Amino acid sequence: MDSRKPLRRFRKRLLRAEPSFRILSKLWRVSWLYVLLICGLAGVGYVALYSAGGGSAKPFAGPQAMRFGFGLVLMVTVAMLPPKALVRVAVPLYVVSLALLIVVLRAGHVGKGAERWVMLAGTQVQPSEYAKVALALMLATWFSRVSYARMGNPLWLIPPAVMVLVPVGLVLKEPNLGTAVIIGGIGAAVFFAAGMRLWQIALLAVPVPMLAKIAYEHLHDYQKARITTFLHPESDPLGAGYNIIQSKIALGSGGMWGQGYLHGTQGQLNFLPEKQTDFIFTTIAEEWGYVGGAMVIVLLLVLILGGMMMAIRSRNRFGRLLALGISVNFFLYCLVNLSMVMGAIPVGGVPLPLVSYGGSAMLNVMLGFGLLMSVWVHRNSRFGEEPDEQS
Amino acid sequence: MLFRRKKERLKRLMPEKEQKDPGRGVFTRRALLLMAAQTAALGTLGRRLYDLQISNGDHFAKLADRNRTSKRLLAPPRGLIVDRFGVVVAANRTNWRALLLPEETTDVQNTIERFSAIVPLDERDRSRLGREIRHKRKFVPVMLREFLSWDEMARIELNAPALPGVLIDVGTTRSYPFGPLLAHSVGYVAPSNEQDVAKSALLALPGMRIGRAGIEQSQDTLLRGQAGSVEMEVNAVGRVMAELDRQEGTPGDEVALTIDVGLQQTIQNRIGDMAASAVVMDCRNGEVLAMCSTPSFDPSLFDSGVSRAQWAEWTNDQRTPLIDKTVAGVYPPGSTFKPAVAMAALSSGAITPTDRFFCPGHFDMGGARFHCWAKHGHGSVDLHLALKYSCDVYFYEVAHRIGMDPIAGTSHALGLGTELGIELPQQRPGLIPTPEWRQKHKHHWNGGDTVVSGIGQGFVQVTPLQLATYASRIATGRAVGPHLVRALNGDIGGQIDPQHWPELPMDPKYFQAIREGMFAVVNEPHGTAPKARLTIPGVEMAGKTGSAQVRRVSRAMRESGHFNSASLPWEYRPHALFICFAPYDAPRYAVSLVIEHGNAGADVAAPLARDIMTDTLLRDPVNHRTQPGQTVADAG
Structure with a gap:
């Protein structure tokens, strides 16, 4: 502790001398260790995509590295924004995300039987990825005005519930079950952390299973098929069960130390479906074995828990809830994707953040990390004081 | 204790001022709860990954290899x-x-x-x-x-x-x-x-x-x-x-x-488009030199697929082109069966070659009358004359005396009515009927059945290949077996050696008596097949004619006086058969010829068989490489 004191003194003196050093000071406060871990994960992704491309930077690894570079800049830029600015853009960003979700339903491009893409400025954009970040920001903004005490009144919970359910419904309609679950999960986590009363949770325990049942009935046939074949994947080895079986085979053939980089037969011979996107983790685990796969999981866990710690350390309610929402988002990405490739839950189009090939997910995850870093950088800001704190 | 330590940690996480904020306290507790849940969730996934990669890894690795290679x-x-x-x-x-x-x-x-x-x-x-x-x-x-x-x-x-x-x-x-x-x-x-x-x-x-x-x-x-x-x-x-x-x-x-395509072609040309079958066998070693079954079909059509019309044409043809008559065509042997009956009688000791029977033109048994082909009879005949004239009454008498069982046993030994083991899956065994066989089919065997079997009629059925084998066995006294495969990849097995085949258990002098009778058929005056006499100087042939009725000749027809089987519709005419071997003094080749509905063996089959034998003998010096030190006479 003491060794850091001269540095702090130096920084304070610097700030006093010249206000334009403010940015520099903020950059200083960015958790570069965390950024390094993010780069590490993106590096894992680069290596895996290089392999998925058949031992070549084309067509996956190269473009992905460029996107990451862009994402890194975006992240640091967003990290500089103070909470005040973030709150100001929260509502427009959220509204835009809903608009994009509606656009994708109207004029989306069908990918794997679901409308998930929309062309924007010449590139394919997946609005559901962006909607998650926008929702996290929106909820944090809402709850920054709704203190813990106020939450005792359930009326305060109705607007945020609508904020969650609207994108959930739109994404379900695409239909993208995995992302809908993640959006719902983010909402639930933020509600929970913001201080939802236990009796309120207990009250919800009754209607939610009913809603789930209704939702199941509205699932598309191919999604229902996924749920059934997940239970008995061998019943349809060349149909819907194919992905799960081939993925399991790839994982199993990896063993403890893996088949060797660029030598995973399942991946290199294209038995793995969507090996560069949803199933990228399988490629890693096949070629690097359990050791490689476990290390990736540990890295993901460190990033998640690090984000949660940043949330806890924030001195303002907005920052806490924003960081938590972002971290939970990242966690749910990992959870759904990993469970999916290990055959623990039915398959849905959820990528492994920063590792899977894909621009929308990459940029939105980096946007999320930017928001997280902004919370960290401004963790001591006294923004959005709750009324009851003054009493 | 544990709880208190947790509190202390909370204090360290939060500056004192914020500890008053109940919202932040709740947040921290719940966030920590979430973190624990997150850790547990990812831990579970790590555990599952372990199960998939290590515990069940071998199983999946095998599946991966099966995926990969073809x-x-x-x-x-x-x-x-x-x-x-x-x-x-x-x-x-x-x-x-x-x-x-x-x-x-x-x-x-x-x-x-x-x-x-x-x-x-x-x-x-x-x-x-x-x-x-x-x-x-x-x-x-x-x-x-x-x-x-x-x-x-x-x-x-x-x-x-x-x-x-x-x-x-x-x-x-x-x-x-x-x-x-x-x-x-x-x-x-x-x-x-x-x-x-x-x-x-x-x-x-x-x-x-x-x-x-x-x-x-x-x-x-x-x-x-x-x-x-x-x-x-x-x-x-x-x-x-x-x-x-x-x-x-x-x-x-x-x-x-073992087939000689040249010989086969010559025989085929002689037969023309009659429904007939001819088998030429080397009687010393059982090699089948020619097997003709006419008419025939084009075998290459089966590869590309037979058209419906072609199939209909084949199956509707009365002359059955698709059936291999040499091994799957079964015919009553008629008079060609008589040497087998004679051998059975001689071997059983019931008769000697010199025993004589009187042929009045018919044989009466239990109120039934069996006719000889010669209306007025042959008079007193011994074995030699009975074979030469093909006297039916002699063989009625003999068969009646010895019964069916010795006839069946001897016939089988001579190659009739039994599978010969030739390399043709379509072969049929034919039949030498016995009372036992009749019993099995819930019918009573009566004496008349034995009598008609004595002249190769009734239920007796043999194939042309069996007839050729039978002629070979009579000629050599050995149990030669017919075969078609001579060599594999140029390697000739031991089959071509006559010593390979065991001697038949019958007395050689009985074989000689029968051979003499068959010689007389062709070469002596009043034999049934003078037309079969060879024209090659110094080479003689022994043979036996046969005309096998396919329909019972009714008394009415017989008594009408002008019964002539040639006037019957084609499918009711008798089959014409001939078996022979040559040269008589040192048998080398045996031939059997069956002309379906050819009418009389003596008139139709015998001359054709003679031509076939002539062709075979004439090809011999050119095409056959006799092994050193082995002479034709070896065959005995």
């Missing part, structure tokens, strides 16, 4: 079938095929249309094509047309730029240069069906054929050869990425037949 069989070339002098009778003809690789053309249907403008495709081709294109992967070629002529190939090559994805490929098909001549004995091949494939995966290969009849069927495993294999690494859609291992197969064995 073993394909390489079709071996089918072995040739050649005649005894090496003339190829079943060959592999190169078959030029036009294939279409669907992935190399943008519009499959359009390419097919353009192709059919150059080389016409019929409806069958088109429907097969449509099916194959639907079911096969885009990089697996489908066959447009096979058996392309040079002309058609030239036209395809010329139009190659307009036919993307069309390529010409060479395969093989079975061809039979002699066509119908050897169709029955050599048999034919056809594409394998599902049952065959279930037995051997090799047969699933495109272009693999399976023997469906004759030597092609019985020697199929030898002719087929051993499949080679090539192990390849394939990707998920089955495209070959690399060849891992290749093992060339071994071609099928070359099977050399």
Whole structure:
């Protein structure tokens, strides 16, 4: 502790001398260790995509590295924004995300039987990825005005519930079950952390299973098929069960130390479906074995828990809830994707953040990390004081 | 304790001022709860990953290897079938095929249309094509047309730029240069069906054929050869990425037949289009030199598929072209059976060659009357005369005395009514009836059945091959067995040595007595087959005629006085048979000839058999390489 004191003194003196050093000071406060871990994960992704491309930077690894570079800049830029600015853009960003979700339903491009893409400025954009970040920001903004005490009144919970359910419904309609679950999960986590009363949770325990049942009935046939074949994947080895079986085979053939980089037969011979996107983790685990796969999981866990710690350390309610929402988002990405490739839950189009090939997910995850870093950088800001704190 | 420590940690996380904020306290607690849940969730996934990769890793690794490699069989070339002098009778003809690789053309249907403008495709081709294109992967070629002529190939090559994805490929098909001549004995091949494939995966290969009849069927495993294999690494859609291992197969064995194609052709020409069968056998060693069954069919049609019209034509023909009459045609032997009855009687001691019987022209037994073919009888006949005249009454009498069982036993020993083990799957055993057999079929055997069996009528049924074997055995006294395979890959086994065949248990002097009787048939005055006498100086032939009724001659017909079997409709006329061997003093060849509904053996079959024997004998010095130190007389 003491060794850091001269540095702090130096920084304070610097700030006093010249206000334009403010940015520099903020950059200083960015958790570069965390950024390094993010780069590490993106590096894992680069290596895996290089392999998925058949031992070549084309067509996956190269473009992905460029996107990451862009994402890194975006992240640091967003990290500089103070909470005040973030709150100001929260509502427009959220509204835009809903608009994009509606656009994708109207004029989306069908990918794997679901409308998930929309062309924007010449590139394919997946609005559901962006909607998650926008929702996290929106909820944090809402709850920054709704203190813990106020939450005792359930009326305060109705607007945020609508904020969650609207994108959930739109994404379900695409239909993208995995992302809908993640959006719902983010909402639930933020509600929970913001201080939802236990009796309120207990009250919800009754209607939610009913809603789930209704939702199941509205699932598309191919999604229902996924749920059934997940239970008995061998019943349809060349149909819907194919992905799960081939993925399991790839994982199993990896063993403890893996088949060797660029030598995973399942991946290199294209038995793995969507090996560069949803199933990228399988490629890693096949070629690097359990050791490689476990290390990736540990890295993901460190990033998640690090984000949660940043949330806890924030001195303002907005920052806490924003960081938590972002971290939970990242966690749910990992959870759904990993469970999916290990055959623990039915398959849905959820990528492994920063590792899977894909621009929308990459940029939105980096946007999320930017928001997280902004919370960290401004963790001591006294923004959005709750009324009851003054009493 | 634990709780307190947790509190302390909370204090460290939060500056004192914020501890008053209940919202932040709740947040921290709940966030920590979430973190614990997150850790647990990812831990569970790590644990599951361990299960998949380590605990069940071996199982999945095996599945991955099975995914990765694909073993394909390489079709071996089918072995040739050649005649005894090496003339190829079943060959592999190169078959030029036009294939279409669907992935190399943008519009499959359009390419097919353009192709059919150059080389016409019929409806069958088109429907097969449509099916194959639907079911096969885009990089697996489908066959447009096979058996392309040079002309058609030239036209395809010329139009190659307009036919993307069309390529010409060479395969093989079975061809039979002699066509119908050897169709029955050599048999034919056809594409394998599902049952065959279930037995051997090799047969699933495109272009693999399976023997469906004759030597092609019985020697199929030898002719087929051993499949080679090539192990390849394939990707998920089955495209070959690399060849891992290749093992060339071994071609099928070359099977050399005992058949002499030249002789076969000569005999065929003599028979013409009668429904007849002729077997020429080397009576010393059982080699079958010629096996004619007429009319015949074109065996190569079975490979490409027999048209409905062709099939109808074959099956509706009264002369049964599809049946191999030499081994599957069963006929009552008629009088050719008499030497067997004589041998049975002599061996059982019931008669001696010199015992005489009186033939009044009929034989009465239990109120039934059995006629001799000579209306007024032959008078007093001994064995020699009975064979020479083919006296029916003598054999009625003899058969009546000894009963059916000794006749059946002797007949079987002489090769009649029993499977001879020739390499032809279509062979039938024929039948020498016995009271026991009749009993089995819930019928009573009566004395009359024995009597008619004595002249080779009634239930007695034999094949022409059996007759030839029977003649050989009478000629040599050895149990020679007929066979068609002479050598495999040029290696001749021990079968050609006469000593290979065991001597028959009958007394040689009885054989001599019967041979003398058969000699008299052809060579003595008043024998039944003077027309069968050979014209080759110094060479004589012994034989026996036979006319086998296919319909009972009613009393009314007989008593009408002017009964003439030649006036009957074709299918009711008796079969004409003749068996013979020559040279008489040192038997070398045996011939049996059956002309369906040929009427009288003496008039129709005997002269033809003589010609066949003459042909055979005349070919002998040119084509037969007698082994050193072995003379014709060895055969005894």
